[in-house]
Amino acid sequence: MAVEIVTVPDLGGAETVDVIELSIAQGDAVALEDSLLVLESDKATMDVPSPFAGTLVKFLVADGDTVKVGDPIAEIEVAGQQAESSAEPAKAAAAVIEEQPEPVKQPEAATVSAEQAGGLAEQLILVPDIGSEDQIDVIEISVAIGDQVEEGDTLLVLESDKATMDVPSSHSGTVIKIIAAEGDKLTTGSEVAVLQVSQTSPNAEPAPVAEVQAPQAVVEPTAQPAIAPQAPAPVQTIVDAAAPNESGEVYAGPAVRMLARELGVDLSQVSGTGPRGRVQKDDVNLYVKSALRAAPAAATGSGIPLVPAVDFSQYGEIESIPMSKIQKLTAANMQRNWLNVPHVTHFDDADITDLEDFRKSLADEGAKRGIKVTPVAFLIKALAAAMQSNPIFNRSLAADGEHFIQKHYCNIGMAVDTPRGLVVPVIKDADEKGIWDISADIAALAASARDGKLKPADMQGGCFTLSSLGAIGGKGFTPIVNSPEVGILGVSKSQMQPLWNGQEFVPRLMLPLCLSYDHRVVNGGDAGRFMTQLVKSLSDIRHLAL
Numbered sequence: 001m002a003v004e005i006v007t008v009p010d011l012g013g014a015e016t017v018d019v020i021e022l023s024i025a026q027g028d029a030v031a032l033e034d035s036l037l038v039l040e041s042d043k044a045t046m047d048v049p050s051p052f053a054g055t056l057v058k059f060l061v062a063d064g065d066t067v068k069v070g071d072p073i074a075e076i077e078v079a080g081q082q083a084e085s086s087a088e089p090a091k092a093a094a095a096v097i098e099e100q101p102e103p104v105k106q107p108e109a110a111t112v113s114a115e116q117a118g119g120l121a122e123q124l125i126l127v128p129d130i131g132s133e134d135q136i137d138v139i140e141i142s143v144a145i146g147d148q149v150e151e152g153d154t155l156l157v158l159e160s161d162k163a164t165m166d167v168p169s170s171h172s173g174t175v176i177k178i179i180a181a182e183g184d185k186l187t188t189g190s191e192v193a194v195l196q197v198s199q200t201s202p203n204a205e206p207a208p209v210a211e212v213q214a215p216q217a218v219v220e221p222t223a224q225p226a227i228a229p230q231a232p233a234p235v236q237t238i239v240d241a242a243a244p245n246e247s248g249e250v251y252a253g254p255a256v257r258m259l260a261r262e263l264g265v266d267l268s269q270v271s272g273t274g275p276r277g278r279v280q281k282d283d284v285n286l287y288v289k290s291a292l293r294a295a296p297a298a299a300t301g302s303g304i305p306l307v308p309a310v311d312f313s314q315y316g317e318i319e320s321i322p323m324s325k326i327q328k329l330t331a332a333n334m335q336r337n338w339l340n341v342p343h344v345t346h347f348d349d350a351d352i353t354d355l356e357d358f359r360k361s362l363a364d365e366g367a368k369r370g371i372k373v374t375p376v377a378f379l380i381k382a383l384a385a386a387m388q389s390n391p392i393f394n395r396s397l398a399a400d401g402e403h404f405i406q407k408h409y410c411n412i413g414m415a416v417d418t419p420r421g422l423v424v425p426v427i428k429d430a431d432e433k434g435i436w437d438i439s440a441d442i443a444a445l446a447a448s449a450r451d452g453k454l455k456p457a458d459m460q461g462g463c464f465t466l467s468s469l470g471a472i473g474g475k476g477f478t479p480i481v482n483s484p485e486v487g488i489l490g491v492s493k494s495q496m497q498p499l500w501n502g503q504e505f506v507p508r509l510m511l512p513l514c515l516s517y518d519h520r521v522v523n524g525g526d527a528g529r530f531m532t533q534l535v536k537s538l539s540d541i542r543h544l545a546l
Ligand code: CAO
Pocket: 374, 375, 376, 377, 414, 415, 416, 417, 418, 422, 442, 446, 467, 468, 469, 470, 471, 472, 479, 491, 492, 493, 494, 511
């Protein structure tokens, strides 16, 4: 074991720089080229990558220190090396840098571990010349262990603040090890992956340099010989950190800019807590957390102000009653439909005097059949007929907002009031059924609904919904469309009313009908025609036989 001292490398002209970030902690394992700390000059930030693999014994500088070239900055315990006496750390460090063996692979590194194994060899793949010495973030690993790759296939993607770069494979083979990881910083010659290649593979020549997918400038691939990485340049200028982005004078490094992009954060809105207001990752995270906390207080996802929570107990005794699953679903569906569908409700009354006489006349027959015929059966029958004549009511708006879906079947949902909440079983093929069959379906489905025995299939496939409150009361209401259906008929309580027949007022049983429709699909004229037909057939049910 030996303790090596890392010193401040060439600063590219700057005399002194500030230590603005210690990237790792004492005792951390350090791989070759791992960033140890970040220095900052007036113009740029610089990562100091480790020239050794080992364990960080300690930093010799602290956050905020000012340092110059050659100053000792860290001690790293390197495995498998003899200790060297170093009375003067700075000099010793310099010696270490000069004398250390090449820490990365030599030119033949591209085939370094080409151990023969039945005609197969291991091939180390390196980052080819990327045209700069910048350390660039790995934003995507494009392959997985076991993948078969061809020469030129992308292995990973690098992203600087100006461009993304695909790093292609210089060989064809099977990926057996991925060395780089997302978030790593790589530069020319960095190790990417190990492939198992055929020894007879002719592609000893390496892949061309990555194509730079910069928005404006595409750097043409350059044929390169096998990368012969040098000992890692200990300092790489990352970015002109003082350069403002489009949104203003933002002082942040590339990793922070990438994080902000990923999270959709406008960096100009983030307060930097680093030296000279530099925005750090923690600042971005904190900004996002605060934004998320603030959002619910101001609005829901639709930007609709929330109803403020009220502590009702301050006004009297209360109890909290858990909602059933059906009640929660109904609440969500009603809100969704109410917010999404432009509703219009059209009102009319049907004279059901004759219908009721006829219905009552069926009582004996119904008793024999064990079927009770209620007004709802006639309503469903009349609705099915009106949908046949007005097929626009049997449409839905396609999800793309550019098509109508015309249904050629006619299933009618029926709202059922149950102790657990509102459910809507569906009477299938209502257009093909007679009053007896519809009545039987209504009774069976209403019973299943109240007993909680409806199956999912019983509630699926509806084209239109009937909500009958006639047995309960009311003069009219505005039902909410059960989207993606486009219409719903609300029925209130029938009442005897004086009706002018042209000569005199006569008592007639009038049934209030309320047709709500989705005005994206149905126009007022469509609704008027639909309702008129409905009123006509309920007023004279002989029309239902036509
Ligand atoms: N006007 C006056 N009386 C009416 C009527 C009307 N529009 N509709 C039904 N009635 C009468 C029936 O004639 C029946 O009386 P009789 O027993 O004397 O013949 C009685 O009311 C019961 O009828 P019903 O409406 O319950 O008949 P049904 O079994 O065919 O109804 C169902 C089934 C499921 C529609 C009904 O039970 C129900 O749950 N309705 C509530 C629907 C609802 O909650 N809608 C609101 C949804 S939005 O919140």
